[in-house]
Amino acid sequence: xxxxxxxxxxxxxxxxxxxxxxxxxxxxxxxxxxxxxxxxxxxxxxxxxxxxxxxxxxxxxxxxxxxxxxxxxxxxxxxxxxxxxxxxxxxxxxxxxxxxxxxxxxxxxxxxxxxxxxxxxxxxxxxxxxxxxxxxxxxxxxxxxxxxxxxxxxxxxxxxxxxxxxxxxxxxxxxxxxxxxxxxxxxxxxxxxxxxxxxxxxxxxxxxxxxxxxxxxxxxxxxxxxxxxxxxxxxxxxxxxxxxxxxxxxxxxxxxxxxxxxxxxxxxxxxxxxxxxxxxxxxxxxxxxxxxxxxxxxxxxxxxxxxxxxxxxxxxxxxxxxxxxxxxxxxxxxxxxxxxxxxxxxxxxxxxxxxxxxxxxxxxxxxxxxxxxxxxxxxxxxxxxxxxxxxxxxxxxxxxxxxxxxxxxxxxxxxxxxxxxxxxxxxxxxxxxxxxxxxxxxxxxxxx
RNA sequence: GUGGGUAUAGCUCAGCUUGGUUAGAGCGCCAGAUUGUGGCUCUGGAGGUCGAGGGUUCGAGUCCCUUUACCCACCCCA
Numbered sequence: 001x002x003x004x005x006x007x008x009x010x011x012x013x014x015x016x017x018x019x020x021x022x023x024x025x026x027x028x029x030x031x032x033x034x035x036x037x038x039x040x041x042x043x044x045x046x047x048x049x050x051x052x053x054x055x056x057x058x059x060x061x062x063x064x065x066x067x068x069x070x071x072x073x074x075x076x077x078x079x080x081x082x083x084x085x086x087x088x089x090x091x092x093x094x095x096x097x098x099x100x101x102x103x104x105x106x107x108x109x110x111x112x113x114x115x116x117x118x119x120x121x122x123x124x125x126x127x128x129x130x131x132x133x134x135x136x137x138x139x140x141x142x143x144x145x146x147x148x149x150x151x152x153x154x155x156x157x158x159x160x161x162x163x164x165x166x167x168x169x170x171x172x173x174x175x176x177x178x179x180x181x182x183x184x185x186x187x188x189x190x191x192x193x194x195x196x197x198x199x200x201x202x203x204x205x206x207x208x209x210x211x212x213x214x215x216x217x218x219x220x221x222x223x224x225x226x227x228x229x230x231x232x233x234x235x236x237x238x239x240x241x242x243x244x245x246x247x248x249x250x251x252x253x254x255x256x257x258x259x260x261x262x263x264x265x266x267x268x269x270x271x272x273x274x275x276x277x278x279x280x281x282x283x284x285x286x287x288x289x290x291x292x293x294x295x296x297x298x299x300x301x302x303x304x305x306x307x308x309x310x311x312x313x314x315x316x317x318x319x320x321x322x323x324x325x326x327x328x329x330x331x332x333x334x335x336x337x338x339x340x341x342x343x344x345x346x347x348x349x350x351x352x353x354x355x356x357x358x359x360x361x362x363x364x365x366x367x368x369x370x371x372x373x374x375x376x377x378x379x380x381x382x383x384x385x386x387x388x389x390x391x392x393x394x395x396x397x398x399x400x401x402x403x404x405x406x407x408x409x410x411x412x413x414x415x416x417x418x419x420x421x422x423x424x425x426x427x428x429x430x431x432x433x434x435x436x437x438x439x440x441x442x443x444x445x446x447x448x
Numbered sequence: 449g450u451g452g453g454u455a456u457a458g459c460u461c462a463g464c465u466u467g468g469u470u471a472g473a474g475c476g477c478c479a480g481a482u483u484g485u486g487g488c489u490c491u492g493g494a495g496g497u498c499g500a501g502g503g504u505u506c507g508a509g510u511c512c513c514u515u516u517a518c519c520c521a522c523c524c525c526a
Binding site for chain 2: 009012063064087115117119120121122123124125126129130131132306307308309310332333334335336337338361363393394395396397398399400401402403409411413414415423425427430432
């Protein structure tokens with residue numbers, strides 16, 4: 001045996017958590033899952049790998065896509081056409097196109113899976129991370145009411161997470177697009193202009209004005225007007241009022257305003273309070289497949305964390321895979337990034353290191369069967385229980401419960417066996433109570 | 449891809465400017481004080497090729513060069 005050990009190193013950008021952190025992550029994951037299902041979204045899972053051809057359906061192969069390879073495979077059996085999915089939208093498009101005849105529309109699905117991107121990792125940016133997606137896919141058409149319901153899903157989830165005040169910001173790309181088209185801006189230029197406007201909060205009005213003029217060739221008056229409109233934000237009703245005072249008449253503009261109004265007027269009934277919602281016309285999202293409503297969600301006290309959930313409406317999900325017309329609307333929560341930020345900020349705290357609620361200590365190894373049957377009773381009652389199996393002093397057993405965050409310790413030695421009255425110690429306050437062996441489950445339950 | 453920074457104990461870091469006995473601290477870990485009781489305290493202990501390679505020097509954790517890794521920011525995004 002060689003005495004050289006390989007220095008253990010994890011791949012940068014591929015995060016992993018300690019048990020007490022992972023438990024918290026799983027708790028949040030459960031909230032997301034429940035939140036999605038509460039709105040009738042059905043879970044699906046697609047493979048980690050797709051054919052490169054499928055992932056590259058939008059034209060070029062994204063620089064950030066990882067392919068799969070077997071470095072030791074013989075030359076002739078090397079597969080180079082498999083790649084890890086980069087998001088969940090393209091796999092969804094493929095899935096819907098393939099199963100079109102078996103799915104019922106509108107199709108409401110959620111998908112919580114890891115995705116992989118070849119990025120340079122840094123704080124809050126990973127190469128492997130969880131995306132939690134919901135989408136509603138319509139066939140031929142999808143009512144704008146679907147757009148209105150999405151904020152309610154988001155609101156429900158982040159409220160349950162108890163991660164502080166947050167705000168869902170919503171806009172509709174058709175509004176700015178309509179204005180640009182009204183002034184005869186070519187479609188591609190309009191698209192580019194929206195991308196620039198998206199950076200308004202980040203780089204400021206002057207920089208955007210400059211970029212719109214020099215980058216897109218917009219007349220300075222139009223650029224200024226776009227910035228003015230994009231600068232509108234606030235309570236839904238107030239923004240709608242301001243928009244109605246504008247005299248724009250382009251059909252796209254009117255459509256966008258109408259859709260936004262539908263969303264705004266239904267929020268209260270859908271359970272989204274005013275203080276968690278804002279219309280912000282500067283939100284356009286850089287991605288060009290969004291065609292109408294767009295969403296971004298921020299924590300009020302930690303806006304520097306960036307958007308914790310975003311998405312929007314698109315015209316046609318799977319135009320590369322089918323001739324069926326499939327409009328949709330969806331959002332994605334980047335749970336890994338959110339979780340890692342929440343941990344750093346101390347908004348979520350690591351939980352206990354073990355799910356165990358009871359540690360059965362073993363004082364007398366000759367009575368093992370008594371300890372095991374007590375544990376079995378507790379387990380049958382659904383109470384996570386472990387028995388201390390190592391041959392160590394009692395002190396070490398108590399210490400173990402303390403370190404693992406196990407709240408209750410069941411104790412029985414010579415005296416207890418003699419009287420049939422065991423001890424139950426509550427580690428949280430140090431209080432130790434004598435309990436009848438027969439009432440074990442009842443007593444434990446009442447302390448949990 | 450562009451620009452900065454860091455690398456010393458399991459973890460967080462000091463030591464480097466002004467090179468010089470056995471390289472330190474806090475936390476964590478193990479043991480004991482208390483052989484049926486954790487957290488607090490005290491005592492003791494284990495644990496380091498000072499990222500790697502080369503150079504300068506009588507002598508390098510410290511100075512110089514190379515290299516690798518990681519971190520942060522930009523771009524973009526979740």
